[in-house]
Amino acid sequence: MTQKSLSGVLSALVTPLNGEGEIDEAAIARLVQHIRAGGVKGVCPVGSTGEGPHLSAAQRLQVVKAVRREAGSDLPVIPGVAATAFEDARRQVDDYAKAGADAVLVTPPFYYLLPQSAVRDFFLSLADASPLPVLLYNIPHLTKVAIAPETVAELARHAKIAGMKDSSRDFEYFQNIAAFGLPEFSLLTGSDTMLLASLLAGGHGTIAASTNLAPWLSVSLMDAVRAGDLETARRLQFRLLHIVQLCRRGSFPAGWKAALELAGLCSARTVPPTPPLSRELTQQLFGDLKQSGLELAAAS
Numbered sequence: 001m002t003q004k005s006l007s008g009v010l011s012a013l014v015t016p017l018n019g020e021g022e023i024d025e026a027a028i029a030r031l032v033q034h035i036r037a038g039g040v041k042g043v044c045p046v047g048s049t050g051e052g053p054h055l056s057a058a059q060r061l062q063v064v065k066a067v068r069r070e071a072g073s074d075l076p077v078i079p080g081v082a083a084t085a086f087e088d089a090r091r092q093v094d095d096y097a098k099a100g101a102d103a104v105l106v107t108p109p110f111y112y113l114l115p116q117s118a119v120r121d122f123f124l125s126l127a128d129a130s131p132l133p134v135l136l137y138n139i140p141h142l143t144k145v146a147i148a149p150e151t152v153a154e155l156a157r158h159a160k161i162a163g164m165k166d167s168s169r170d171f172e173y174f175q176n177i178a179a180f181g182l183p184e185f186s187l188l189t190g191s192d193t194m195l196l197a198s199l200l201a202g203g204h205g206t207i208a209a210s211t212n213l214a215p216w217l218s219v220s221l222m223d224a225v226r227a228g229d230l231e232t233a234r235r236l237q238f239r240l241l242h243i244v245q246l247c248r249r250g251s252f253p254a255g256w257k258a259a260l261e262l263a264g265l266c267s268a269r270t271v272p273p274t275p276p277l278s279r280e281l282t283q284q285l286f287g288d289l290k291q292s293g294l295e296l297a298a299a300s
Contacts, residue, residue: 006186008041011211012049016266027266038215047080136164178202
């Protein structure tokens with residue numbers, strides 16, 4: 001997998017559950033069809049938006065297999081990997097490779113604060129052992145372990161490390177990575193509220209939660225930037241910002257799942273122990289999304 005195949009808008013897919021709290025494969029199919037119709041270029045299941053750290057290993061693998069079946073051969077599938085132990089991370093990568101994944105999106109080991117030398121060695125060892133291309137996943141507000149720009153530049157020289165998703169919401173950090181001009185290295189923002197700025201700074205696209213609900217917003221924004229229509233891109237960015245802020249209610253990703261239920265795409269049920277959005281907040285969200293102009297199936 002090359003940088004070119006990792007550019008554009010990719011979806012940080014939610015994990016739908018049915019009424020019994022089991023993986024809802026029919027809803028996964030609906031979501032993948034929805035994002036494909038919206039122009040998304042890849043699917044990233046069982047990451048942060050997909051509540052991967054709260055799913056069992058068997059559930060994560062079930063989701064990846066279901067996404068792979070629906071994605072077909074033309075839509076890359078890039079599951080999230082988050083583990084505190086190297087062997088657990090390596091096992092996840094191997095399992096996803098056997099399930100047909102095209103690459104993996106990997107956080108640094110979390111829990112203990114680590115020096116950059118340990119972060120570097122973890123990724124180099126994993127890339128050496130990996131049958132799949134590896135994307136670095138920088139999300140320090142959750143892992144408490146950042147991947148320093150200099151570490152990224154060093155890791156980018158490894159043939160198996162294809163790019164990174166930066167969800168730090170730190171634009172100076174993002175610019176520092178972009179300024180390296182790393183060849184054949186895909187730089188993607190996880191902050192769709194910063195998509196326009198990241199593209200103008202040299203980013204290649206996004207892996208975003210908002211694509212579950214309104215994939216066309218990010219896709220149209222990127223198309224406008226490519227066409228040099230920055231006024232349209234700016235207008236779309238402001239609308240995207242508004243939708244994202246509306247769906248930040250409750251414990252992440254409860255707001256997104258509530259919005260998706262309102263849109264008739266999947267249940268609002270979250271993976272325990274994350275609580276679902278309250279009825280009161282869901283009703284507020286319904287009204288706000290209707291006012292924003294998004295088409296919704298019904299109020300809950």
